[in-house]
Amino acid sequence: MDSKVASTSVQQDEELHLKSALESINNQLQEIGPRYTGDDFTEQMLDLQREERKRRLEIARREPYFGRMDFRECGIGSAGEHPVVPLYIGKAGVARDKAGGDPLVIDWRAPVASMFYSFTGGTEPASYVSPDGEISGDMHLKRNFVIRQGELIRYVDSYVRGQEEGESVRDEFLLYRLGENKDNKLRDIVSTIQSEQDRIIRGDKNGALFIQGVAGSGKTTVALHRLAFLLYQYAERIKAERMIIFAPSRMFLDYISGVLPELGVGDIGQTTYHEWAIQLLEHDVKLTDPSESLAYWFEQKRGAEDWLQATGRWKGSLTFKGKLDEAIGKLEQYVVPETPFFPVDGMELPPSQIQQWYENDYGDEPLMVKRDRLEGRIRRWFQSELKYRRVQDKKVLAKAKTRLNAYLKKLPSYSAKQLYLSLFRGKEALKGVPQAVAKETAARLRDGYAAAEDMAALVYIHLRLYGLKTPPLDHIVIDEAQDYSPLQLETLRMCQRTTSMTILGDLQQGIHGHSGIHSWKELTGLFPDDAASFFELNQSYRSTMEIIGFANYILGEMEGEVKPAVPVFRSGDPVELKPVSEAEWLGELAATASRWQERRDYDTIAVIGRTAAECDAIHRYFVQAGLSASLVESKQPSYGGGLTVVPVYLSKGLEFDAVLIADAGDGAYSQQNAKLLYVGCTRALHKLKLLYRGELSPLLREADRDEAALQE
Structure with missing residues (x-):
């Protein structure tokens, strides 16, 4: 035929x-x-x-x-x-x-x-x-x-x-x-799931499943499809309302919000770690602006070794967890008073009896829960003894109640914030912490604020003191996990009876080096060998071969445990590098964005700047030039598509039909900023262009001299 x-x-x-x-x-x-x-x-x-x-x-x-x-x-x-x-x-x-x-x-x-x-x-x-x-x-x-x-x-x-x-x-x-254009939402990939992705999606629910996925490998979408699969496969054992997704920002959550409903899944919690932490702490603290965090500030003090202790790397380490455990252990020593209680003459409650109640009746309850129950037990003993002795004299009763209240004050009562604050001031302060660090941390806590790098410690203390007041979580998804500390992951593990996690990220996109991990072993080591599995997704489905080749070139000199991205066989336009003068810069940005809009080849266009201040200036110029553009800011709840101006550190996780890097000069991206530039370039699906003022970034100079290298 x-x-x-x-x-x-x-x-x-x-x-x-x-x-x-x-x-x-x-x-x-x-x-x-x-x-x-x-x-x-x-x-x-x-x-x-x-x-x-x-x-x-x-x-x-x-x-x-x-x-x-x-x-x-x-x-x-x-x-x-x-x-x-x-x-x-x-x-x-x-x-x-x-x-x-x-x-x-x-x-x-x-x-x-x-x-x-x-x-x-x-x-x-x-x-x-x-x-x-x-x-x-x-x-x-x-x-x-x-x-x-x-x-x-x-x-x-x-x-x-x-x-x-x-x-x-x-x-x-x-x-x-x-080859289809993007809109302002992440789409499901159920019709194009690849065999290596399917193995992850259908993996066993128990244990910690780690995914190292290069930019554009679909790791986030795979994790979302895995949630839908687990609910189908284990329908009688897990519930959607006991599953949760941790994402880097509210805007990113909005971006991925359409995938699960399209797969017929609802009621799964979606939040950021810091929002979840503040709610868990019952809003006892507020989060400082990320640009005001101690880690960010001290990162600028390059070469000063004593400052490094204050970074998120230290406060998120298992070494620091050991310090917290020591503080909680010391607190537990003072829960049972050392002196007897005499409510009235001839009526005594010895410390040995209180110690017996504490040790035998309350088991492995969290420390402050045991303390509160111990207080209730003492009160019941007090009422029972008065009734048994038929004490009815009002003056005696009043004096006995005064003594009771005074005695109960000897039982230490701490919130997570109060105990954490004590580690940075007074006689219980941690040894070896730089004075400026301790002073700044304590000042923030006294004002009811905590820096990002302090949140995991506060959560850990709270869980040790009060436990989890909600039902344990059936499954946890952690996206951009390369920016998590071991202590953050430990706090989430404490919220499950049986470990069931999907943990995904890309070490090549670890742009928060002051707080994130440098190797997956820092996180996989938290679990027994038989409770952790590791998958790599090296195929990139997002960008053209030209864009992936260019992005890989940026990280070409870096050493690490991650393989470079391998593009699918989808060719497109060459990557463009164009020098501009300071006077021409904003005009060239606007002209390029305008041309791309007029061609109507791209539904989503991003102009990616180095800083929030730079992006604000670009956006104001675009508005004055009559361009319809939106500006992405740190607390923004959603992404609307179209023409967008976004700082590079907020672009992670998003993708656009066309990307214009506002400035790839050496003043914007030094050798230390390779991962940031890599993140910016790998947001592009079909088109990538980079402008640069002054000298080109050292990350790209060889590529500029050898144009063929861009397309390898």
Whole structure:
């Protein structure tokens, strides 16, 4: 048969199948009927089930499925060999009718659907693990679809049994999706999940799963899909409301906010570590502006070794945790008073009795919880003894109550802030801390503020003193984990009964060197070997080969445990470097942004500046020049797309169709700023241009002299 005729026939068959699937979905939606509003409990539960089914059907109506695989199960059936069965894969599973039966669409998280991602070609058997054991068979077809508003836009066969296959055929659909422009939200990748990503998504829930992923490897999206998979796979054991995502900023949370709802998942907590910490501390402290943090300030004191102790690296270390443990241990020694209690003459409560209550009755309760219960026990003893002795004289009773209150004041009562403050002043102050550091830390705490590098210590103390007052967390996702300290991770581990974490980041994007880690071993070492797994994602799907090659060049001289990013075979425009004078600089930025807007090739454009002040000046110039642009600031809750001016340190995690680095001169990016410049450049999907004032950054001089190096 002529290939064009065959292609037309396939198109028609798939369009008919899509029409039939949509009719079935719409019919099932209409059959559900209105919500139940009565008081009958059974009907209320049935109504919840109907609403869940309705939610899945509505997801399916928008895009019924994205893939198809034709699979023949091995073995002999009752009527002979098993037939080849076409299986359609979608974001939500759909039965053929309300009674259930054979699936119309298989949920992408179902065991059988794993073959759609794991099978990469060849004639070897495909297999998946079902509840009844491993099932194997032959794959005959893998087909990808793009469906928009009920219309089949495109289909690509990535595998056809018996036909010669090539890498270009398998990648065609992926490249098509990667070539699409960006809007202001992160999208799901359920239709293009790669086999190495799928292994992470379907990994066991127990333990700490670490992901080192280069820029554009999809690690954040993989982690979000993993949450959706865990809720599906362990539906009876974990709850969405006991799962939480920790992201670097509120704006980033807004950026990723559409992925989970599109996958049919809700109720998962989303926050930043510092917002969570402040809530846990019951707003006893406020967070200082990041630019006022001690670590940021002392980082400027290069060469002064004594200042380094005050950085987040020290305050977030396990060594510092040991200091906190010592302080809490000393406090525990004073919980039980050393003197007896005499409420009235002849009535005595000896310290030995109090010590026995403390040790035997309250077990492993947190320290201040034990203290409060001990106070309650003393009060009950007091009331019981007075009643037993029939003490009724009002003066005696009043004197006894005064003595009781005075005695109970001997039981130490501390908040996390109070105990932490004591470590930086008075006789309990830590030894060896520079005086200026102790003074500044204490002054902030007295005013009710804490720097970012102090938050983990405060949380740790609070959990040791009061414990977790909410139910333990079933699963924790930590994004940009290279900026976390070991103590931060330890505090989150304390919030789980059984460790279940997905921890992801990129050491090459560790731009907060004063507080983050330098090696993943600093975090993986917190867990037993059998409780931690480590995955690497080195393939970058975001940017063109030219952009990834250029970004890798920036980090080319750096040593470390991370492999450079490997781009997919997607070529684009060469990276541009352009010198400008100080007088021309702002005008050239505006002119370039304006040209890109007028071409309408890019939906999202970012002008990335070095500092917040620089970005503010650029934005004001753009507004005066009549450009419609938004400015990203540190406390901004959302990102709106379009033309955006953003400081490089706030751009991490975001991506744009086109990126213009405002200034790549040596005054902006020295050798120490390689990771910052790398972050800025890897935000670009399709287009990257860098202006520079004065001398070009030393990170790029060789590249400028050898233009071919940019495209290697």
